[in-house]
Amino acid sequence: MTQQIIVFGNQKGGTGKSTLAMHLAVSLLHKGYKVATIDVDAKQGTFTRYIENRIKTSQDDPKILIPTHRPVFESSSDSMRVMQRENFLRFSELINSLRDFDFIIIDTPGNETDLSKIAHSFADIIITPMNESFIDLDLIIKASPIKAGVNTGSYAEIVWEQKKEKAKRDKGTIDWIILLNRMSSVESRNKKELEKILELLSKRLGFRFIRGFKERIIFKELFLSGLTLLDGNTSRTALNLSHIAARQELKNLLKELNVA
Ligand SMILES: Nc1ncnc2c1ncn2[C@@H]1O[C@H](COP(=O)(O)OP(=O)(O)O)[C@@H](O)[C@H]1O
Ligand SMILES: [Mg+2]
Incomplete structure (x- = not known):
């Protein structure tokens, strides 16, 4: 199979x-795939x-499966140019060293860093978990507050930039998914409104949105x-109905990612 790089951002x-x-x-490990993980939020x-x-x-408990894990740290050079070059080299070499894996799962920090942007540009799939709130949505689509006199742009703009970066580098594309997490169990008007707006925005901003986890x-x-x-059977965690429902949510996510 061709390798899939999945970035959480x-x-x-x-x-x-x-x-x-x-x-x-x-x-993915339970399905028998070779999985590597990278922590871009290593700090x-x-x-x-x-x-x-x-x-x-x-x-x-040797039945517990472990991915091959690599933390990666941001370059500490004072020169912006050197820093960016070092980060790119560091990250592309890391990806290259993991080429035998079926999946690379990458976690990124909750703030904009050079390394995080580079990681996004290597993604086949970007998954953006958000809570069910207009504040979270606002943070994704609206420009963030001006930092040191520079408007840093919204997360959606970062994704857009990195899609362009990837296309330029190897004509690759990125499938961007916004996933609702920590959903409430009650149906509210707020929730319906939010889903309606996400549906509308998805076409304009080029993402698909899925209901993820309660x-x-x-x-x-x-x-x-x-x-x-998923370790429920092999461990001290007793299974209850909520866990079973959550496992189903996880299965649904795999289906959305086209994983058999
Ligand atoms: N679906 C969920 N239900 C309840 N708690 C959750 C859920 N998803 C994540 N959390 C909790 O929310 C907190 C933040 O999650 P984390 O994965 O660290 O977020 P991030 O990496 O985006 O900062 C953690 O305490 C985690 O256990
Ligand atoms: Mg985190």
Whole structure:
């Protein structure tokens, strides 16, 4: 199969990038694929720590599958030019070294960094988790506040720029998905309005939007053990109806990604 590079990105923290990156990586491992993971948010290191916790837990349970993980750090050069060149080299060499993997799952930070933009330009698929709120939507489509006198542009603009960057480099395309995460269980007018607006915007901004995961406490509990919803049978996490529903949500995501 041709390799798929999947990037989780959103300029806002706390939307579920690291959690969902981990869940997607483990789902793919369970399906028998060769999976590598990259933490572009290595400074914060949530994804890396999640995997370290998993490695610890797996010492008692060899059935727990571990992806090949690589954190990557931003160049610290003072010169913008040198920094950008170093970042690009560092990242493209890393991707090149992982060419034997079926999937590369990449987690990025909740703020705009040079390395994160480069990672986006290597994506076949970008998944942007957002909470069910107009504030989150606003942050994706509207320009962010002026930083040091420069308007940094919105996340949608970053995706647009990186789509162009990829097309220029190798005529590649990027499938951009906005995924609702931590959805409430109740149907509200706010929710309907939001979905209607997302539907309208999707054509204009070139993304597709999917209903991802409901708000489920279990996600918060899993981090320390490094486990995912898929490890339920092999671990100390007791399965309940909410977990089963969440596994179904994960299956739906794989279907949206055309993973058999
Ligand atoms: N569907 C969900 N239901 C409940 N909690 C969630 C869900 N998805 C993520 N979380 C929790 O939200 C918090 C932020 O998630 P995280 O993956 O670290 O976000 P990000 O990487 O975007 O900053 C974590 O405590 C995580 O456990
Ligand atoms: Mg994170």
